Amino acid sequence: xxxxxxxxxxxxxxxxxxxxxxxxxxxxxxxxxxxxxxxxxxxxxxxxxxxxxxxxxxxxxxxxxxxxxxxxxxxxxxxxxxxxxxxxxxxxxxxxxxxxxxxxxxxxxxxxxxxxxxxxxxxxxxxxxxxxxxxxxxxxxxxxxxxxxxx
Ligand code: HEC
Numbered sequence: 289x290x291x292x293x294x295x296x297x298x299x300x301x302x303x304x305x306x307x308x309x310x311x312x313x314x315x316x317x318x319x320x321x322x323x324x325x326x327x328x329x330x331x332x333x334x335x336x337x338x339x340x341x342x343x344x345x346x347x348x349x350x351x352x353x354x355x356x357x358x359x360x361x362x363x364x365x366x367x368x369x370x371x372x373x374x375x376x377x378x379x380x381x382x383x384x385x386x387x388x389x390x391x392x393x394x395x396x397x398x399x400x401x402x403x404x405x406x407x408x409x410x411x412x413x414x415x416x417x418x419x420x421x422x423x424x425x426x427x428x429x430x431x432x433x434x435x436x437x438x439x
Contacts (some may be wrong), residue, residue, distance in 0.1 A: 293405030315373025320369040323379070325361055332357045333426070338420055348413035355403070355410035358425070362403035385436040392436065399428040 311321030332354045338344040339351060368374060370393075375386050385392060400423040409421035 296325055311368060312371060315371055315375070315377035318368040318371035318374040319377050319379040322365040323366040325368075329358060329361045331367075332361065336418075337426075339416075340422060346415065348410070351418060352407070352410040352413075357409040358403045359400075359407045362396075362400040366393055369393075380438040382436050388436070392432075395428065396430050399425070399432075402428060409422050 309317055311317040335344070336351055336354050339346045369385065369389060402421070406418070406421040406425045409417040412418075
């Protein structure tokens with residue numbers, strides 16, 4: 289038993305170098321991290337949008353689950369733009385982004401605040417409230433993409 293524990297601890301320790309680079313220390317991982325965050329944002333947002341448009345039956349509990357995810361996910365991508373080396377690591381960004389990082393953080397914080405408001409609206413289960421909060425949240429995307437996301 290003890291031997292098995294030791295062996296598994298040893299293999300964990302040996303495996304450490306393989307995970308030493310993370311999204312918070314490695315420029316390329318930082319690109320992957322934000323792109324993955326944005327994809328999850330897109331999926332969770334899309335489901336609410338489908339319900340608002342009537343493509344999927346409205347389900348207040350399901351809206352709330354998606355809004356909970358968005359409230360968390362909307363906090364994630366922004367830090368990645370500040371990781372040393374990420375500027376050189378690629379991604380679909382317009383070069384102007386690197387001269388405007390404080391503004392990018394502000395836009396990120398605004399989107400996270402709008403996601404929190406969307407969650408508050410989702411908890412009321414009132415469709416009119418959800419629709420309005422969703423519109424406010426969704427406006428963040430295109431405004432920033434036009435400025436900083438490469439096509
Ligand atoms: C503050 C700026 C900003 C805001 C706000 C923003 N984005 Fe983005 N988004 C970007 C940038 C920059 C990229 C390109 C990232 C890269 O490739 O490194 C991007 C990329 C993406 C991608 C592509 C990810 C991939 O796999 O390459 C998706 C999807 C996306 N955003 C969805 C959204 C949605 C949905 C919203 C609104 C709810 C949103 N974004 C809000 C800046 C923003």
